[in-house]
Amino acid sequence: MIKETFSPEETFSFGKWIGENALPGQVYTLVGDLGVGKTVFTQGVAAGLGITEPVNSPTFTIIQEYETGRMPFYHFDVYRIGDIEEMEEIGYDDYFYGNGICLIEWANLIEEILPEHIIEITIEKNLERGFDYRKITVTGLPE
Template identity: 50%
Template sequence: MELIVNNVEETLEIGRKIGEKANSGDIFCLIGDLGTGKTHITKGIAKGLNVSDNITSPTFNIVNEYDSGRLKLYHFDVYRVNDPDEIYAIGFDEYIFSDGVSIIEWANYIEELIPEEYLLIKIEKQLHLGDNVRKIILESFGKRYNYIKEI
């Protein structure tokens, strides 16, 4: 599925819709260049999960945990991960195979660690349409994410 958004608010809204439909154990893999809106869509997903905390990118921590919503949220940023062992050292498997929802920014950096079932959220700038216009591609790997058809 491909969606065009014209501003940050529309990006947040798509994230919110995903978060409202998210289930325990869901894994969302975000891919996109710097400044495309990966953290904004994460904020929207958190809102859809009723997370009340302020969502920030865990650039230096690798993972931020939020437990104020209807499901626990694990927000990974693996941009600075140089070796898959780094991600294992923080207990990556324990997070993504838990009852929480995992969001992984820069998931393409750790492709070999991603389980077979996940929702790919790819965000691309569409500068030919305007500075803030983005194409959001949602691709389901596994049947558990069939709910994206309702977004």
């Protein structure tokens, strides 16, 4: 599925739609350059899950947990991870194979421990289409 957006609000709405339709146990990966809209998208997902507290990038921790939505939301940012042992220390498999929703930014850095079935989301700019244009590609969603 490809969704093109032309404003932060549209990216938020698309994330919200993803969150509204998310199913327990799903693992989403989110890839895209700095400033492309990963946080905007994630805030939409959280809103779609009914989460009421503010959601930001977990800069100083690998994971931020939100429990106020219709199911637990585990937001990972593994950008600063040193090695996979750090994931083992936080007990990542309880999250990846639990009944909440995982969303993992910079998931390419932990490729070897990702579950077999993930939903991959990539956000890209294309300046020829305008400063606020984003192309959001989603693969692996259930039919």
